[in-house]
Amino acid sequence: MPRPKEFIPDEALEKAMQVFWHKGYEATSMEDLLEAMDLNRGSLYDTFGDKRQLFLKVIDRYCHGFVGEKFSLLDQPGPALPTLRLFIRGMIEGGLADPQRRGCLIANSVMELSPHEKEIAGTLRQVLKLIEDTFFRVLTRAKQQGELNNGKDPRALARFLATMMQGTIVMIKAGASADAVNQTAETALTILD
Amino acid sequence: MPRPKEFIPDEALEKAMQVFWHKGYEATSMEDLLEAMDLNRGSLYDTFGDKRQLFLKVIDRYCHGFVGEKFSLLDQPGPALPTLRLFIRGMIEGGLADPQRRGCLIANSVMELSPHEKEIAGTLRQVLKLIEDTFFRVLTRAKQQGELNNGKDPRALARFLATMMQGTIVMIKAGASADAVNQTAETALTILD
DNA sequence: CACATATTGGAACGATCAGTCAGTAACAAG
DNA sequence: CTTGTTACTGACTGATCGTTCCAATATGTG
Numbered sequence: 001m002p003r004p005k006e007f008i009p010d011e012a013l014e015k016a017m018q019v020f021w022h023k024g025y026e027a028t029s030m031e032d033l034l035e036a037m038d039l040n041r042g043s044l045y046d047t048f049g050d051k052r053q054l055f056l057k058v059i060d061r062y063c064h065g066f067v068g069e070k071f072s073l074l075d076q077p078g079p080a081l082p083t084l085r086l087f088i089r090g091m092i093e094g095g096l097a098d099p100q101r102r103g104c105l106i107a108n109s110v111m112e113l114s115p116h117e118k119e120i121a122g123t124l125r126q127v128l129k130l131i132e133d134t135f136f137r138v139l140t141r142a143k144q145q146g147e148l149n150n151g152k153d154p155r156a157l158a159r160f161l162a163t164m165m166q167g168t169i170v171m172i173k174a175g176a177s178a179d180a181v182n183q184t185a186e187t188a189l190t191i192l193d
Numbered sequence: 194m195p196r197p198k199e200f201i202p203d204e205a206l207e208k209a210m211q212v213f214w215h216k217g218y219e220a221t222s223m224e225d226l227l228e229a230m231d232l233n234r235g236s237l238y239d240t241f242g243d244k245r246q247l248f249l250k251v252i253d254r255y256c257h258g259f260v261g262e263k264f265s266l267l268d269q270p271g272p273a274l275p276t277l278r279l280f281i282r283g284m285i286e287g288g289l290a291d292p293q294r295r296g297c298l299i300a301n302s303v304m305e306l307s308p309h310e311k312e313i314a315g316t317l318r319q320v321l322k323l324i325e326d327t328f329f330r331v332l333t334r335a336k337q338q339g340e341l342n343n344g345k346d347p348r349a350l351a352r353f354l355a356t357m358m359q360g361t362i363v364m365i366k367a368g369a370s371a372d373a374v375n376q377t378a379e380t381a382l383t384i385l386d
Numbered sequence: 387c388a389c390a391t392a393t394t395g396g397a398a399c400g401a402t403c404a405g406t407c408a409g410t411a412a413c414a415a416g
Numbered sequence: 417c418t419t420g421t422t423a424c425t426g427a428c429t430g431a432t433c434g435t436t437c438c439a440a441t442a443t444g445t446g
Contacts, residue, residue, distance in 0.1 A: 002422035003412040024305060026219040030404060040425060041405080047423095051404065101308050110367045111304040112217060115294050125368050153380075159373055160380040167360025174303045175318050180352055187346075187353040191384055198393070199442095223434060233395050234435080244434065387446105394441070403432065411424070416417105 009047055010061075012037040016048075017058045021105045024112055025055055056123060062105045063127045071134045080142035084135075084161075085189055091165065092185050095172045103169040132162045148192065157192065164188045202240055203254075205230040209241075210251045214298045217305055218248055249316065255298045256320045264327045273335035277328075277354075278382060284358065285378050288365045296362040325355045341385065350385065357381045 015036045019028050030051060034044060048054040074080075074087055095103065102108070106127050114121040135158035142148040164185075171181055208230045212221050223244060227237060241247040267273075267280055288296065295301070299320050307314040328351035335341040357378075364374055 001414045001420060003414095003424080005423065006412095023309075024219070026217070027309075029402075031402085040423095042407085042424060042426090045405070103304070107363055108304055110363055111296070111301055114366050114368060116216070116220075121368060128364075128367055128369075156376050156380045159377045163360040163364050163377045163381075164357065165360070166363035167356040167358070170300055170303055170359035170363065171321075171356050173307050174321055175307060175314060176321075183349050184352045184356045187349045187384070188356075191380070222432075224432085233393085235394060235396090235437090238435075239393080389446085390444095392441105392443085395439095397437090397439105399434100399436070401433075401435105404430100406429075407427095409425085409427105411422100413422085414420090416419085 005043070005047070007037070007039050007043070012039060013048075013057060013061050016054060017062055017105070020055060020058050021062075021102050021108070022100060024108060026112065052117075052120075056120065059105070059109065059120070059123055059127070063123075063130070067106070067127060067131070071131065074134050074138040079147065080138050080145055081147040081192060084138050084142070085192070088161070088165070088185065088189065092168055092172075092181060095169060096178045096181060101173050101175070103173045104166075107166050107169045128162065131165075132158050135161045152192075160191065161188075198236070198240070200230070200232050200236070205232060206241075206250060206254050209247060210255055210298070213248060213251050214255075214295050214301070215293060217301060219305065245310075245313075249313065252298070252302065252313070252316055252320075256316075256323070260299070260320060260324070264324065267327050267331040272340065273331050273338055274340040274385060277331050277335070278385070281354070281358070281378065281382065285361055285365075285374060288362060289371045289374060294366050294368070296366045297359075300359050300362045321355065324358075325351050328354045345385075353384065354381075 015038070016033055019032050019036045023032065030041070030044070033051075033054070034041060037044065044054070048057060070087075070091070074083060076083075095101075106124055109120065110124050110128075114124060136154050139148060139152075139154035139157050143150065143152065143154060148154075168181060168185065171184070209226055212225050212229045216225065223234070223237070226244075226247070227234060230237065237247070241250060263280075263284070267276060269276075288294075299317055302313065303317050303321075307317060329347050332341060332345075332347035332350050336343065336345065336347060341347075361374060361378065364377070
């Protein structure tokens, strides 16, 4: 009996994500979102709540969709360490290829909001934990398969890789050259040897 | 003959820096700045120009004062590598000790503004280059003094350390535990062995 | 003491902010 | 067709944004 929506919520959420990713939370106005999502105020507020709630939904989508999809590659059986290396190089290549240098929505949001928005900060911390844990699993598997030196600590390495990724994102956003970023990544990866 | 200013510009700039550091550029209002700097609109605009110009002055101050001061320790004669290790550990300890977890004004600004504000982005890139070059000098010195393995590349390591620092700042802002951050730092430092 | 000058305090500007709401439109069930 | 339920529309709110402007004020010099 209700009148059907004239938009697909998930598609609208995708558009909202692009805007937040590109401009950041504060710098994104509801006007921006309405235009990008191609719907009107009432529909937006009815469907997604206010700006913060919408943003939380966007973060959730980014986490489960974008991040989850990419990182699930690491949990597939087969050689662990080479896959991990390829994954990290691919991640960096992707970041460098973006002409807008938007970096990573998670890192952007941590830097902009974590100190002030406790609820959002909690969500973001969970995502980072998820990333660390994925690295941990693949490193543990690498160790079991004899690909990783037995003296190495998978937890420490997982944290190291996660931190390194975030640092690389900062450098990419700062405008570092592809050469410098790649050299840094290769330097970091030597720690797995 | 003119009436003297009732405030010390440099002190006011210091206050402005604290606000920008804590809240970020967009989220800081002129109202916030007026209150913190304890002066009135006319004086602020006459002395520092508009918000962006004030921010550039703040960045400049942060770079020459805060960053310059700390990093100059690395250029002093004596043992290079141990000094570098102490420096990095001290940097991280300082970041963790800040109850507000403000991170680093440079990194914060890169993440918030670099993609959109070309002028500010240029200034920030210069500061990061300055940091990388300081690491490069100390590593080169370490190599000359036989403290660093001859096979190591000072430029690559300098970039690595700079990137690692930025990543650590992200993690600190994200609310990572001191243990995790310290473990990560120690893992990263093994690359100097 | 008075002049010249820069600072000061605050009113006011238009623009934009996030969010609200009453009125209209569209669908499905009875 | 009527009715109930939801979605869309767009004008509107009060607050806040960065910025401008000016009269009042306070100072050091002649």
